[in-house]
Amino acid sequence: MIFLDDIRKAAAILDGRVIRTPLVRSATFSRIADAEVYLKLECLQTGGSFKVRGATFKLLMSSGEIGGGGVVAASAGNHAQGVALAAKAAGVAATIVMPVWASMGKQEATRNYGAQVLLAGDSLAESISIAKDMAEDGRTFIHPYDDEDIIAGQGTIGLEILEDLPDPDVVVVPVGGGGLIGGIASAIKPLRPETRILGVEAAACPSAFESLRKGRRVTVEAKRSIADGISVKELGETNFPIIREHVEEVLLVEEEEIASAVLALLERKKILAEGAGAAPLAALLSSKFEVPEGGKVVLVISGGNLDPPLLERVVRQGLLKNGRIMRFSACIDDVPASLSRLLGLVAERGGNVLSIHHARGGIGLSLLRARVEVEVETRSFDQIEDIRQRLTAAGYEIKVRR
Template sequence: METTSRNAPILPSVIRKAAEALKGRVLRTPLVYSSTFSRLCGAKVYLKLENLQETGSFKLRGATWKIMSNLHRIGPDGVVAASAGNHAQGVALAASRAKLPSTVIMPEWASISKQEATRNYGAEVIIEGQSLSDAIRKAGQLVERGKTLIHPFDDPDVMAGQGTIGLEILEELPEPDLVVVPVGGGGLIGGIAVACRSVRPETRIVGVQAQACPSACRSLESGRVVSVEAQKSLADGITVKQVGALPFAVMKEMVDEIVLVEEDAIAAAVLMLLERKKLLAEGAGAVPLAALMSCSFEVPKGGTVVLVISGGNMDSPLLGRVLRKGLFRNGRIMRVSVCLDDIPGSLAGLLGVIARARANVLHIYHNRGARDLPVSMSMVELELETRGPEHSEEIGVQLRAGGYRIEWQPFVESCR
């Protein structure tokens, strides 16, 4: 009898069956080499681009296989899911293709764009509650009335569907040394771990979570599933307070390490993917690169590393804020305050120094009412676009040489 381990909830043969069934129903996403990231970390780095999947994330795989493998059990009332984004869209499209009605419960804070995308894929959207837990409770009520629940991660069929990503990686790249995967509820890394270990047991599997919600990390430390308090994160797609019991069983035995990344690193990774590879990844999709660039795990020198870029659904307003934060962390934006004599021509002189230093002024704020500021002085706050940290230092040197007293400012998202 085929086995993976005594606790694994899915067999490799089920993942292979899912992969065969999903051919032509979901995209086989590209696996691309990155010379830039390879040079930066001293290894051969590949990106598995699930952000290019239909609906913009890997979630379509698990939802499609769950529905296909349970068609004989799903009644005329169809399926129901609770989600704030990617899972909602995956379930909606998978159900529409199977000609089944679908209902998706979304919390009140779910973005309007994701609500509309879910409706456009064919689902009835019900807005319920202030948290995902409220939405899940509502979904449970609909299950009692005859609908079939499609859980986002704590389900063996869903995990098997996500595991097809692992098989695709190994078919194109037979000997990866390391596969790095985002972790929310754990269904994605659970499926990929089973698939990869069944073909190449020596491949290391590393999971990445946002520091703002370290549920898998704390559960592995405790040896049991625990719930954590979650802070707001750019990686909202993996902000899951409690991992699933089934994925946790896989993580305990097949995942080598779970690492955490800070918000600044996530923002920088989103920016790097956009600028270096022309790829839009949401925060959750970018955390593997954030961990790589932060040296959060050991990279085998000259080895082969695969980063699973799990999704690309990011709202436009959030994207603008993330890019600004990433630019600041990379030293491409500097913020300084300069004290000036409050006389005609002072500001022009300051801007002349900045122009000669080849910096671009993004924002300028002239403050005459700053605390402890003499009445004969004014404070000018500048936000400048630079070529990087060395250029920022050079600008500071030129300002001081011009007789200006400057004060570096931390990055704060301005309300002005």
């Protein structure tokens, strides 16, 4: 178990070495939830996530044991950058084993922080196993979550939350291997036992959810998720008993819900969060847990390392889910002004055309007609339905696509 004194020691050592991230109230999300909603912005931490806390504390506690080979770690991205930064600050070499599917942006960021990157393993578990084997040559292995010093370092977030907001009713934390929620829960529960600690996982990889349900650690099959930072197939051995004792519930969120939360943070708070970091907001906006009326809710936005190509896809998915984009196809006469008449009706109902694909010919299509695929910016599903009805009333047969 991790004790409060361990976390207080970590906080004292990390003071001045990591950023004390802000806890900010969101008027928009507070209004939506009918509660006082606060965001703990670890996405503003050095390296873009909370991981540098645990990595820095671990390296400092292990400084007398680290040999000339330096340290080796395994990570899909955020722990990699945290270890790279901590190792650079400590003046030791770092080798990071990353799964072959790790994003190119996180690979490059890790290299830019001074670490050597090795792509190996089809899963994080395989990468961890490879890194442990590499540690046999004299390097010190830094586990991403199943380590008491790592957990204590992450737990400093819990102390900061209580310093800024002494009486939260609910604290919602992303769950991957369990180091973050294990540390936060170990900090908060001894000081304020009435605070509910909730975990959030992507439904695509429900390892903590299934472990709590079955009463033992289990390994699950992981599907692809935009919340890659919490796609961990099995909870850490050290973390599971902490979660079982201190965490009231683990919630599951779907990919569309995560995408909507990423978009909401961008639009409403101008905050860039990766999928894992947005998962607590996804749980709030999709009503996955009860919020006491007027109660105080803290959402831990754990990281902001979202690659630009994925960001584009996530934002588009969020817009589609929220009725902000309408996509439809229609057949029109292949004569002058036919397309402009169709688009004029869309504009008449307030739609803003984003793109058009115009094609002649094709199976089942008359030689005298053309098929158009149109994407329109909209305000809501009500406006989408209004445009659909207007086009139908004008004689067009349209197919609205999601």
